[in-house]
Amino acid sequence: MKFFQVGPVIHGCETFKEFVEEFEVDSNDLVLSNHYIYEPLLKDVDPKCHVIYQEEFGSGEPTDVMVAEIMKEVDKIDYNRMIAIGGGAVMDIAKILVLKRTESIDDLYADPKNVVKEKPLIAVPTTAGTGSEITNVAVMNRTKMNLKMGIQTQDMFADYAVLIPQMLDTVPYKLYANTTVDALIHAVEAFISKNWTPFTEMFAIHAIKLILKGYINVRDNGPDARFETNMDSMLASTYAGLAFCTSGCGTVHACSFAFGGKYHVPHGEACYQFFIETLRYFQKHDPEGRIKKLDALLCKFLDAESDGIGALETLLDQVAPLEKMSEYGAKEKDIAAFAKATYDNQQRLLKNNAYPIYEEGLAEIFKARL
Ligand SMILES: [Fe+2]
Structure with missing residues (x-):
């Protein structure tokens, strides 16, 4: 019987600035976030990394169509590490973006062997809810079925989960x-x-x-x-x-x-x-x-x-x-x-x-x- 499993290494930082310094965030990193979350953080420190905003690809919770659109944009960027700064939606999308590409998102559901992580992922939750920073599951709406379904495999773990209480201030x-x-x-x-x-x-x-x-x-x-x-x-x-x-x-x-x-x-x-x-x-x-x-x-x-x-x-x-x-x-x-x-x-x-x-x-x- 499996007693317990922890995927990511867990860090705690008081502020976003402290996180940027501790993780040496720079232009080799790609942040996935939301405007209203990420932009206010930049007034204290701007790590000059690439940024993609989820809401520019559709509103609400993730869908396979939204993820596929973000994927196209991500694939134009040269980066080493992805940093998801957001709620469950952003973290779940990021878990899929760091995977090896398949023909379609449906292939990830079809066979767990298709789920292979390629890039390191740092998950920074900005709500105290989903626990997605620590779990190996990502949920999205499969539009053809009009149903939310999760993908859950070992490769869906982030590498680091970073808890920053400042994120809850707003x-x-x-x-x-x-x-x-x-x-x-x-x-x-x-x-x-x-x-x-x-x-x-x-x-x-x-x-x-x-x-x-x-x-x-x-x-x-x-x-x-x-x-x-x-x-x-x-x-x-x-x-x-x-x-x-x-x-x-x-x-x-x-x-x-x-x-x-x-x-x-x-x-x-x-x-x-x-x-x-x-x-x-x-x-x-x-x-x-x-x-x-x-x-x-x-x-x-x-x-x-x-x-x-x-x-x-x-x-x-x-x-x-x-x-x-x-x-x-x-x-x-x-x-x-x-x-x-x-x-x-x-x-x-x-x-x-x-x-x-x-x-x-x-x-x-x-x-x-x-
Ligand atoms: Fe939940």
Whole structure:
């Protein structure tokens, strides 16, 4: 049994300037980022490296078409090292850009042997959510299938993950909520995964603790209190990434892709939609499983006598109220289609469930969220 895996070497820097100096960033490097993230950083230090901005190739979460367009631009540039500075989308795209070229993006999905890394990658997260800096998976929307799918192999690891708390200084509140809830879900899904190990459990517990502490601080002291815990948020997201990189995520993430893909809902927000409902599903069908231990853990962290999941739901509702799927345009007929698409296409995630879930169970979760 695999106990634990860490791909990248993990660094921490207080500021972007410190990172540029530590990694000797210069004109041999190619940065992939967003205008609103990268340009403000340049006022302190400009490493004069090549830069490509993701949004110039389309908005929103990555698609295979967007990645192919960026690839054409990247291939015109002579560089030694890629530096991804951004959220999950930027880091996921960069993981694909540093691979050996194939006929098409579809070939990367067709056979893991086609996934071969050619250039070193440094991942600098600017949100505390995806954990992509530490994981070996990249997710994009496959436009022909209208479905988000992940590529996961050893070659998808970045070489370095660099945590810079300064990056969170400009994150708007909604993005903070949507990304940290994603990290929380990573930790929780890793904790209840059938592949949990003593190592993943340790990282998952600590991630859950730090994120909930941050939420309680925000609930009690207002949204700006989030900045007090920037480094904790960064660490929690990376801890959660380390946990799910070995244990895997499960049903919550599996359900998020059909809904998020069809209604263009950002990843964390789409996962949040199914979070509590999934936990309730396992509590109902497998009450003596890992969910029992999770509930006890939540009771401890949230100072609740019983129903830790209920206490979590209340806290989440206070820091980030949740809307139903129908508010995004989802219809009754989506339920069966989402359940089928999830069951057919997300076995990569569903196989990690400690208690098996089939189309019927998935439909139950989707229906409750309509
Ligand atoms: Fe996620």
